[in-house]
Amino acid sequence: MPDSIPVNPHDFDDWVALAISDPQAFETQRRQVIDRAISAAPADRQQQLRRIQWKLDQIRSTSRTPMVACLRLNRLLWESVTGENGLLACLQRPAAVRQRPAGAAARVIPLDPRR
Numbered sequence: 001m002p003d004s005i006p007v008n009p010h011d012f013d014d015w016v017a018l019a020i021s022d023p024q025a026f027e028t029q030r031r032q033v034i035d036r037a038i039s040a041a042p043a044d045r046q047q048q049l050r051r052i053q054w055k056l057d058q059i060r061s062t063s064r065t066p067m068v069a070c071l072r073l074n075r076l077l078w079e080s081v082t083g084e085n086g087l088l089a090c091l092q093r094p095a096a097v098r099q100r101p102a103g104a105a106a107r108v109i110p111l112d113p114r115r
Contacts, residue, residue: 009033 007014007029019026038049056073063069081087 007018015026018029034053038046038053041049056076059072059076060069063072079086083089
């Protein structure tokens with residue numbers, strides 16, 4: 001994998017041209033840009049960003065067509081904006097939206113069938 005990125009990461013037309021001419025190189029470059037962006041984030045946010053990226057990659061890989069993936073990703077975006085505890089709720093009622101502190105433990109329910 002080359003360290004240099006031949007396309008301008010901010011130029012849509014460069015990305016389109018690469019996707020058309022060499023889809024495998026496009027995917028490689030896409031992953032490199034994403035990995036660099038995550039690595040540039042604060043260390044305490046990187047794990048969450050990798051989880052989100054994994055979820056996005058799974059949506060893309062399990063969708064029948066790129067258009068279905070696009071629609072599913074769009075729905076996920078809007079849910080994060082308008083859904084429960086989404087961006088809109090946080091902006092309208094910041095005191096009412098409580099986030100679980102980092103590292104807080106979840107209650108684990110045993111699934112032992114012998115009980």
